[in-house]
Amino acid sequence: MSTNWALKIESLGKIHGIPDLRSLEDTGPEKGTAKSALTGSIVAAWDVSFEVAPGEALGVIGESGSGKSTVMRCIAGDQGSTTGAVRLRTVHDGHMNVLDLDPSSRRHLRVADLSVVYQDPAEGLRLNVTAGGNIAEALTAAGWRHFGRIRDRAAELLDRTEVPLSRMDDLVGTFSGGMRQRVQLAKALANEPPVILLDEPTTGLDASIAAGVLDLIRNLLEETGVAAVVVSHDFAVIEMLTTRCVVMNHGRIVESGLTDRLLEDPHHPYSQKLVGAARA
Amino acid sequence: MNTPLLQEILGNASRTDTNLDGSSSFKAQTLNFGLLDEYSKREIRRAILTAVAVPGYQVPFGSREMPVARGWGSGGLQISLAIVGPDDVVKVIDQGDDEGVNAVNLRRLIVSSTGIPESTTPEDSTLIQTRHRIPEDPLDARHTLVLQVPVPEPLRGVERDMRELARMHAEADYARMWVSLYEDKVRNGVITRTTGYPCLVNSRYVIATTPIPRWDIPRLHQSEFLSLFGAGREKRIYAVPPHTDVEPLTFEDVPFEVEKTPGAKCRNCASNNTFLVEVLATDVRQSYWVCSDSDWCRRHRELSDSSSQGLMT
Incomplete structure (x- = not known):
């Protein structure tokens, strides 16, 4: 597992405000805060490291403000990071730190190397474009220029994510929340990326709809062999989708391990509190 | 319109100044060749050179106030007046018509401010300013085509944020342009865009083709003549140099068709x-x-x- 990774994160750190390393001394789980009283900076994430193998799903769990979304946004390139390295197997066989790429090349990774599914479908989709058109955007960005083949591929993807084909040519803005999320999944998978990041993919959906979307995600992850990072505050989601996970608290990883083990026997007091809350 | 009349209208005619002692002195002022002052011409020529060097790239330039309203050919007029020389013969058309009111007035302005001859036949002309057409006759290396552009931004329909537009052009990220063509085809069964069809120039930049009809698009491809596009209101100049690829954006299985x-x-x-x-x-x-x-x-x-x-x- 140490060499066979698709995505590798090394000591990723993000400090909002002055990137003064003294901020690290009075922040973190032991201090119970991410905001440094000394420098006024916020240590949103620090020393975050993990790797994900092809076909594996890794969970990142923590409460609101624990830094899990910051980590995801730093990997995706939606946000700059202060320090660390993000490596993708498809970029120079992992020898390149993608954080060093210029913004243009960085954005280009999102075409076929790295996909993101956001909690809010409006972030990943254009609501004033049809479902098929949204997928066409991903395909044309990757150089598809054949109308018939674009149509076929879009239909195939929507079928796989269980969106009725009769709605393929309707504007995504007219879709329900659950269906939008399915379209977002279809778009994210359009160019068969080796890595996919899922940020709270079912938060905000009704319980019954969320269960259906979760089921779909689990099947897709199994079928495609994509390496996935699932960010969530919900242990049920992490339990269903991932085999390994890390627990974040006040910007740091406090515990990591197999999801089963972590749920049965959490070591860190914060993990125990989280699991206790989920099991209550 | 003759030259003295024009000078009078522009307020540039011979003027009498009164001195402090009550005597008056006569100060003769004549119009510069081609109306524009030399600094303005230099500004516009520099933009044109950049535009020719980077085919299809929209070069911002310091658009001047002209004796025609912005949106009435002021961009094309500035290019024409900046590049016109004493040996040129000018032809101006509006939608293919030499006798359109706007064409007549622009032609008179160019002729009266330069003294060069005018013509209606491309064969006799060297500088052809046009609104939304390319003459039917084959043009060659003698000709420079100056097109008046109302909206130079081909991506205006899919994005309004100027910074995002600049990024899309810089990264040749035209996926959303393709999506708009895809949606058009899905909704209507054909690509309905008729005039101003988006084209990829030199395999790099997408341009708005003024709106000339589809009919004229193939004639921009690997042409013998230089095409200069001027948008006075939007302050942009771009160019299609001779022997440059101009490909209408279309899907592999949806052939581009003219009217x-x-x-x-x-x-x-x-x-x-x-x-x-x-x-x-x-x-x-x-x-x-x-x-x-x-x-x-x-x-x-x-x-x-x-x-x-x-x-x-």
């Missing part, structure tokens, strides 16, 4: 292989077709008249 109405031919010259426009007859409840290029039509009418006369004798 064609089966059976239509020009009422005046009987041509059916030119760009025809439909004219509604006022007295009868019907319409007829005429050539959009009025000069071409006139010459071909005379040609067929004389040849039919020749047959009779």
Whole structure:
């Protein structure tokens, strides 16, 4: 597992405000805060490291403000990071730190190397474009220029994510929340990326709809062999989708391990509190 | 409009200044060749050089106030006046017509401020300023085509944020342009975009083709002549140099087609292989077709008249 990774994160750190390393001394789980009283900076994430193998799903769990979304946004390139390295197997066989790429090349990774599914479908989709058109955007960005083949591929993807084909040519803005999320999944998978990041993919959906979307995600992850990072505050989601996970608290990883083990026997007091809350 | 009259209108005519002692001195001021001052010409020429060097790239330039309103050809006029020389012969058309009001006025302005001859035939012209057409006659290396552009930004329809537009052009990220074509085809079964069809220039930048009809698009591809596009209101100049690829954006399985109405031919010259426009007859409840290029039509009418006369004798 140490060499066979698709995505590798090394000591990723993000400090909002002055990137003064003294901020690290009075922040973190032991201090119970991410905001440094000394420098006024916020240590949103620090020393975050993990790797994900092809076909594996890794969970990142923590409460609101624990830094899990910051980590995801730093990997995706939606946000700059202060320090660390993000490596993708498809970029120079992992020898390149993608954080060093210029913004243009960085954005280009999102075409076929790295996909993101956001909690809010409006972030990943254009609501004033049809479902098929949204997928066409991903395909044309990757150089598809054949109308018939674009149509076929879009239909195939929507079928796989269980969106009725009769709605393929309707504007995504007219879709329900659950269906939008399915379209977002279809778009994210359009160019068969080796890595996919899922940020709270079912938060905000009704319980019954969320269960259906979760089921779909689990099947897709199994079928495609994509390496996935699932960010969530919900242990049920992490339990269903991932085999390994890390627990974040006040910007740091406090515990990591197999999801089963972590749920049965959490070591860190914060993990125990989280699991206790989920099991209550 | 003759030159002194023009000078009077522009407030630049000979002017009498009163000195402090009550005497007056006469200060003669004449218009510069081509109306624009030399600094303005230099600014515009520099933009043109950049535009030619980077085909299809929209170069921002310091658009001047002109004696025509912005949106009435001020961009094309500035290019024409910045590049015109004493040896040029100018032709100006509006939708193919040399006698359009706007074309006549722009031509008079160029002629009166330079003293160069004017013509309606491309054969005799070197500088052709046009609104939304390319003359039917084949143009060659002698010709410079100056197109008046209302909206230079081809991506305006899909994005309004200027910074995002700049990024999309910089990264050649035209996926959303393709999505708009995809959606058009899905909704209508065909790509309905008729005029100003988006084209990829030199395999790099997408440009708005002024709106010239689809008919004229293939003639920009690997052309013998230089095409300069000027948008005065939007302060942009771009260019298609000679021997440059201009490819209309279209899907591999959806061929690009030019306008064609089966059976239509020009009422005046009987041509059916030119760009025809439909004219509604006022007295009868019907319409007829005429050539959009009025000069071409006139010459071909005379040609067929004389040849039919020749047959009779």
